[in-house]
Amino acid sequence: xxxxxxxxxxxxxxxxxxxxxxxxxxxxxxxxxxxxxxxxxxxxxxxxxxxxxxxxxxxxxxxxxxxxxxxxxxxxxxxxxxxxxxxxxxxxxxxxxxxxxxxxxxxxxxxxxxxxxxxxxxxxxxxxxxxxxxxxxxxxxxxxxxxxxxxxxxxxxxxxxxxxxxxxxxxxxxxxxxxxxxxxxxxxxxxxxxxxxxxxxxxxxxxxxxxxxxxxxxxxxxxxxxxxxxxxxxxxxxxxxxxxxxxxxxxxxxxxxxxxxxxxxxxxxxxxxxxxxxxxxxxxxxxxxxxxxxxxxxxxxxxxxxxxxxxxxxxxxxxxxxxxxxxxxxxxxxxxxxxxxxxxxxxxxxxxxxxxxxxxxxxxxxxxxxxxxxxxxxxxxxxxxxxxxxxxxxxxxxxxxxxxxxxxxxxxxxxxxxxxxxxxxxxxxxxxxxxxxxxxxxxxxxxxxxxxxxxxxx
Amino acid sequence: xxxxxxxxxxxxxxxxxxxxxxxxxxxxxxxxxxxxxxxxxxxxxxxxxxxxxxxxxxxxxxxxxxxxxxxxxxxxxxxxxxxxxxxxxxxxxxxxxxxxxxxxxxxxxxxxxxxxxxxxxxxxxxxxxxxxxxxxxxxxxxxxxxxxxxxxxxxxxxxxxxxxxxxxxxxxxxxxxxxxxxxxxxxxxxxxxxxxxxxxxxxxxxxxxxxxxxxxxxxxxxxxxxxxxxxxxxxxxxxxxxxxxxxxxxxxxxxxxxxxxxxxxxxxxxxxxxxxxxxxxxxxxxxxxxxxxxxxxxxxxxxxxxxxxxxxxxxxxxxxxxxxxxxxxxxxxxxxxxxxxxxxxxxxxxxxxxxxxxxxxxxxxxxxxxxxxxxxxxxxxxxxxxxxxxxxxxxxxxxxxxxxxxxxxxxxxxxxxxxxxxxxxxxxxxxxxxxxxxxxxxxxxxxxxxxxxxxxxxxxxxxxxxxxxxxxxxxxxxxxxxxxxxxxxxxxxxxxxxxxxxxxxx
Numbered sequence: 001x002x003x004x005x006x007x008x009x010x011x012x013x014x015x016x017x018x019x020x021x022x023x024x025x026x027x028x029x030x031x032x033x034x035x036x037x038x039x040x041x042x043x044x045x046x047x048x049x050x051x052x053x054x055x056x057x058x059x060x061x062x063x064x065x066x067x068x069x070x071x072x073x074x075x076x077x078x079x080x081x082x083x084x085x086x087x088x089x090x091x092x093x094x095x096x097x098x099x100x101x102x103x104x105x106x107x108x109x110x111x112x113x114x115x116x117x118x119x120x121x122x123x124x125x126x127x128x129x130x131x132x133x134x135x136x137x138x139x140x141x142x143x144x145x146x147x148x149x150x151x152x153x154x155x156x157x158x159x160x161x162x163x164x165x166x167x168x169x170x171x172x173x174x175x176x177x178x179x180x181x182x183x184x185x186x187x188x189x190x191x192x193x194x195x196x197x198x199x200x201x202x203x204x205x206x207x208x209x210x211x212x213x214x215x216x217x218x219x220x221x222x223x224x225x226x227x228x229x230x231x232x233x234x235x236x237x238x239x240x241x242x243x244x245x246x247x248x249x250x251x252x253x254x255x256x257x258x259x260x261x262x263x264x265x266x267x268x269x270x271x272x273x274x275x276x277x278x279x280x281x282x283x284x285x286x287x288x289x290x291x292x293x294x295x296x297x298x299x300x301x302x303x304x305x306x307x308x309x310x311x312x313x314x315x316x317x318x319x320x321x322x323x324x325x326x327x328x329x330x331x332x333x334x335x336x337x338x339x340x341x342x343x344x345x346x347x348x349x350x351x352x353x354x355x356x357x358x359x360x361x362x363x364x365x366x367x368x369x370x371x372x373x374x375x376x377x378x379x380x381x382x383x384x385x386x387x388x389x390x391x392x393x394x395x396x397x398x399x400x401x402x403x404x405x406x407x408x409x410x411x412x413x414x415x416x417x418x419x420x421x422x423x424x425x426x427x428x429x430x431x432x433x434x435x436x437x438x439x440x441x442x443x444x445x446x447x448x449x450x451x452x453x454x455x456x457x458x
Numbered sequence: 459x460x461x462x463x464x465x466x467x468x469x470x471x472x473x474x475x476x477x478x479x480x481x482x483x484x485x486x487x488x489x490x491x492x493x494x495x496x497x498x499x500x501x502x503x504x505x506x507x508x509x510x511x512x513x514x515x516x517x518x519x520x521x522x523x524x525x526x527x528x529x530x531x532x533x534x535x536x537x538x539x540x541x542x543x544x545x546x547x548x549x550x551x552x553x554x555x556x557x558x559x560x561x562x563x564x565x566x567x568x569x570x571x572x573x574x575x576x577x578x579x580x581x582x583x584x585x586x587x588x589x590x591x592x593x594x595x596x597x598x599x600x601x602x603x604x605x606x607x608x609x610x611x612x613x614x615x616x617x618x619x620x621x622x623x624x625x626x627x628x629x630x631x632x633x634x635x636x637x638x639x640x641x642x643x644x645x646x647x648x649x650x651x652x653x654x655x656x657x658x659x660x661x662x663x664x665x666x667x668x669x670x671x672x673x674x675x676x677x678x679x680x681x682x683x684x685x686x687x688x689x690x691x692x693x694x695x696x697x698x699x700x701x702x703x704x705x706x707x708x709x710x711x712x713x714x715x716x717x718x719x720x721x722x723x724x725x726x727x728x729x730x731x732x733x734x735x736x737x738x739x740x741x742x743x744x745x746x747x748x749x750x751x752x753x754x755x756x757x758x759x760x761x762x763x764x765x766x767x768x769x770x771x772x773x774x775x776x777x778x779x780x781x782x783x784x785x786x787x788x789x790x791x792x793x794x795x796x797x798x799x800x801x802x803x804x805x806x807x808x809x810x811x812x813x814x815x816x817x818x819x820x821x822x823x824x825x826x827x828x829x830x831x832x833x834x835x836x837x838x839x840x841x842x843x844x845x846x847x848x849x850x851x852x853x854x855x856x857x858x859x860x861x862x863x864x865x866x867x868x869x870x871x872x873x874x875x876x877x878x879x880x881x882x883x884x885x886x887x888x889x890x891x892x893x894x895x896x897x898x899x900x901x902x903x904x905x906x907x908x909x910x911x912x913x914x915x916x917x918x919x920x921x922x923x924x925x926x927x928x929x930x931x932x933x934x935x936x937x938x939x940x941x942x943x944x945x946x947x948x949x950x951x952x953x954x955x956x957x958x959x960x961x962x963x964x
Contacts (some may be wrong), residue, residue, distance in 0.1 A: 152894065215893065218886070274886055277879030352591070356583075365579045366557075366572035375568050379618050387619030387626070394611035401607045402875065409596045 002052030013113030094227030168203025207240025226330030264297030307380020324435030554580035609633025635667025652750025693719030697790025796849020
């Protein structure tokens with residue numbers, strides 16, 4: 001039963017991509033809903049049989065065996081659920097607003113399926129294959145749907161991520177020279193050469209993204225359609241983070257962890273500075289993602305279990321809140337046709353609550369999901385490498401508050417409104433509320449997810 | 459007023475139900491519901507539209523201090539009715555109470571921090587929304603929340619450091635309690651309505667800071683002597699700030715800061731500081747509510763005057779036997795409290811006369827039992843009375859804001875960070891543009907080189923073809939162009955010769 005669910009969790013979306021090409025808009029919605037139910041059912045099976053896995057021989061090369069190995073374990077169950085939730089909601093969101101809906105749905109199904117494959121893979125080579133496969137439909141989505149400059153953004157996305165993949169591939173090949181198979185069970189950190197570690201980190205750092213490698217993110221998030229931004233922020237960034245934590249983290253020595261911490265800290269400061277100075281609302285939110293993902297790097301470099309668990313949990317919680325934020329910006333963009341903060345002054349006249357909850361949620365106040373994960377990163381850093389390092393993630397609390405409260409102050413400013421709102425289907429607002437409520441639920445009762453993460457790590 | 463009666467009945471019902479339940483969780487929720495309901499019932503008039511209108515008349519009384527600036531309704535930007543406002547108010551207050559409960563009962567640093575943060579979040583909500591959104595309210599809430607966050611960042615690093623960074627915990631405490639260099643956020647927070655100030659900014663939020671070393675001494679450790687002296691100095695500075703402050707509410711905020719310095723000072727010296735903290739919270743809350751009432755009525759009525767003087771006296775004299783070090787703080791704050799009454803209060807002769815008659819009578823009763831000891835109206839307590847009297851006489855407003863310097867430092871820092879952010883953001887954009895330029899150059903170079911390559915290749919082929927044609931023409935005869943049959947025959951001949959040569963050489 002578990003093997004059935006494991007396979008279908010990534011195969012079913014890929015097959016659905018073919019089916020989606022032949023349906024009209026209305027039946028696509030039904031298909032999406034049915035598919036979501038099936039996926040949730042498979043996820044439920046895997047949640048019950050935690051630790052289930054399968055492993056079939058794929059091929060042998062040079063005395064090494066590579067496997068088609070999938071598994072659902074403590075590190076990936078939350079992320080699988082995140083992919084199911086955000087993926088289907090982004091599908092419904094996009095099906096209500098974009099043109100060429102068949103190819104859009106098919107590509108989004110493909111991204112979903114390959115992302116599930118990335119999270120499920122237990123063999124390094126299989127991981128890489130899924131990781132690369134997810135890039136192609138993502139590129140096509142950015143290329144095909146969005147603003148005027150989306151094509152340039154898509155090309156930039158492709159160049160950066162493919163460039164990163166080259167580093168990642170060389171790193172993998174170097175690493176595999178030292179290992180008997182590609183399976184994670186045979187993956188012994190001590191034998192990993194630090195060149196391999198560095199190359200793999202650069203490759204995954206493009207996707208995470210860490211700062212000098214982040215340049216694709218601003219363009220891609222801003223130019224593309226809202227539903228694809230949701231997918232990018234909530235799922236595709238997580239591929240890099242998950243790869244870093246699941247495959248690379250185990251191999252870190254002291255100096256490498258130090259490098260990762262410094263890198264993460266610089267990334268955090270830089271992203272916070274840009275978000276403070278930004279006047280494009282969507283770009284601001286895109287850069288908060290960099291800041292929040294920098295905490296993942298810090299948690300990975302903290303050399304403690306709490307930090308690692310916090311980083312894994314951060315992947316999940318940030319997925320929820322950033323999907324909510326992008327959906328919210330999408331409603332603003334749809335209603336007012338504008339994204340510039342200084343031209344949107346006063347839009348929070350009647351309904352400030354979504355913005356308040358989302359902004360405070362992203363600031364990590366208690367009761368919202370990000371609070372727990374950020375605090376665990378701070379705690380893990382303090383426990384693992386000393387309190388002076390803990391000041392860096394703690395500083396992010398202050399810097400996040402500055403730019404979100406500043407943006408709120410601008411948007412709620414008591415000036416006469418320059419723009420008049422257009423009409424907006426209630427579904428789009430409901431999506432925002434869904435993510436807010438989910439985030440509150442995870443924040444108030446994080447035990448389920450932290451219990452999942454109990455045996456993550458060494 | 460129906461909401462009043464509904465909420466009152468709800469509270470009483472909860473209180474009665476509380477008597478008959480054993481389940482601790484249910485008890486706690488009933489307790490909180492009853493308390494919040496009662497509190498909101500009492501403070502609903504503060505939020506009603508009528509109250510707000512009379513609030514505006516007060517602006518003629520008080521100086522136009524920014525923090526206590528009354529709400530200009532044309533400047534307001536919320537379209538919410540009283541029901542939405544009171545619901546929001548109720549939610550925020552419950553959040554504050556939940557945060558306090560969490561802080562007091564937490565056993566784990568993360569839970570402790572959750573309570574600590576929930577209270578400052580509630581503070582933001584109440585300052586920003588309780589009087590309707592306006593530019594000023596958002597700015598005040600921003601400063602208050604941000605300052606608290608800075609304190610929190612140090613605090614959390616200190617708590618997780620397991621005793622290696624105790625100074626961080628203390629910075630957090632000083633910020634949260636609003637002690638001297640950080641009093642500016644408390645004064646900004648005075649933008650909230652009187653009821654909120656009474657609960658949060660005199661008792662709960664700031665009280666948590668002073669309560670921390672009592673509840674969790676293992677996290678704060680004991681202060682060295684210079685630290686204790688520093689607390690004393692902070693109290694004195696806050697007292698000076700109170701005397702020179704300009705609006706009634708900011709005077710009260712400054713005295714709160716001074717008294718919390720005293721509470722922290724006492725927490726390092728004696729066991730009486732819990733008593734002092736509670737005593738201060740109740741009486742300071744009473745003073746805030748009295749001030750709010752007086753502002754709504756347009757001045758102090760005789761009964762309010764008596765209540766004010768009595769509360770101020772009890773507040774200042776409540777710990778007169780404690781420590782002779784603290785007298786400067788107490789005298790300064792007594793003067794400040796006297797000034798509040800004087801500057802907001804005396805509207806007519808009969809008020810002054812009634813105060814002059816009733817207050818000494820009341821104080822002369824010598825019926826104050828505090829902490830088990832009788833207070834005598836002699837010696838130290840007389841100093842308090844003298845201070846209050848001095849404050850009544852002291853009417854000259856001094857234009858001097860002690861917190862402005864620190865606030866401007868914060869503003870400079872924020873401006874700098876914002877400017878840096880804009881600069882980096884521009885840099886990022888120009889990097890993007892540069893990258894696009896480079897990409898364009900690369901593509902252009904590719905195009906040019908492809909073109910030249912094609913051209914070169916074409917020309918090269920043409921050149922080679924021309925040479926070949928020339929050569930063949932030379933072979934076939936100098937001036938005649940090469941015909942097909944001639945070429946074929948020459949080709950046949952050459953092939954024949956090569957094959958013969960090949961044969962011979964083998």
